[in-house]
Amino acid sequence: MKVSVSVSLFLMCLVSQVKGIDPSNQNELQWFRNGVQVNLAEENRRSRSSLCVQPVTKEDNGAVFICQLKADASVNSSIEFDVQYPPDLNDTKEVFVEETSDVVLSCDVRANPPVTVAWKKDGEVLDLTSGSYITTNNGINARLSITKTKRDVHQGTYTCEVNSSVYGIMGRTFTVMVQDKVLRFPVGPTIAGVVVVLCTIVFALISRRNKIIKCIKPN
Incomplete structure (x- = not known):
C-alpha cells in the first residue's frame, strides 16, 4: 500500500x-x-x-x-x-577550511523512492576527474570529499542536487571558503623544552646552594 x-x-x-x-x-x-x-x-x-x-x-x-x-x-x-518521502534537503551551509586541509560535504539522501544525485560547482556539473574529488553514496548519505584544498581550485559554491521521480529536484548548497593555513605553535614540544630548562636550573641551584648562600650572607 x-x-x-x-x-x-x-x-x-x-x-x-x-x-x-x-x-x-x-x-x-x-x-x-x-x-x-x-x-x-x-x-x-x-x-x-x-x-x-x-x-x-x-x-x-x-x-x-x-x-x-x-x-x-x-x-x-x-x-x-x-x-x-523526500530527502531532508533544500538548505544552505557555510564551510570554512584551511588551505591544504581536507573537507567533506554531506547530504542526507535517504528517500523513497530512491533519488539520483549529482554534484555541481558554481552551477556547473562537477568534473570529478580533476581537483582531488571523491564521491560516495550509500543511499542514506551522499558525500563529496576534497583533499588538500586550494583556494584557486576549490573555493566556490557546491550543490548536492537530487532528483526524485515523485518530488522533483531539490538539493543542499555549500559555500566553501578556503582560508590561509594557520601556523600553529607546537605547544607540546615547547612545554617539554621549558620543563627541561627549569629542571636544569633547579638542579644547578641546588648543587651550588652552599656557595650561593655564602655569597648572599652578610659579613
Whole structure:
C-alpha cells in the first residue's frame, strides 16, 4: 500500500462467525505490527477492530500490519506500507577550511523512492576527474570529499542536487571558503623544552646552594 509520510491512516478489520470455533471468543481480534502485538482497548477487539497510524513516518516504510482472529491465527489479513518521502534537503551551509586541509560535504539522501544525485560547482556539473574529488553514496548519505584544498581550485559554491521521480529536484548548497593555513605553535614540544630548562636550573641551584648562600650572607 503506497502512502505519503505525515498523513493519518485508519485500518479496519471485520470478522464474521467462523465454523468450529467457540462462539464465546471467536470474534476477538488482535493486531500486530512487524510481529509485535498492538495493545487494544477491550471494546476494540470484538467483531470489528480499527487501528490508527497517526502520523505515518519514515520508520513505517516496509512495516507489515496484521489483523488476526485470536482463536485461529490462520484467519487473518495483512497490509504492508510503502511510505513515500523526500530527502531532508533544500538548505544552505557555510564551510570554512584551511588551505591544504581536507573537507567533506554531506547530504542526507535517504528517500523513497530512491533519488539520483549529482554534484555541481558554481552551477556547473562537477568534473570529478580533476581537483582531488571523491564521491560516495550509500543511499542514506551522499558525500563529496576534497583533499588538500586550494583556494584557486576549490573555493566556490557546491550543490548536492537530487532528483526524485515523485518530488522533483531539490538539493543542499555549500559555500566553501578556503582560508590561509594557520601556523600553529607546537605547544607540546615547547612545554617539554621549558620543563627541561627549569629542571636544569633547579638542579644547578641546588648543587651550588652552599656557595650561593655564602655569597648572599652578610659579613
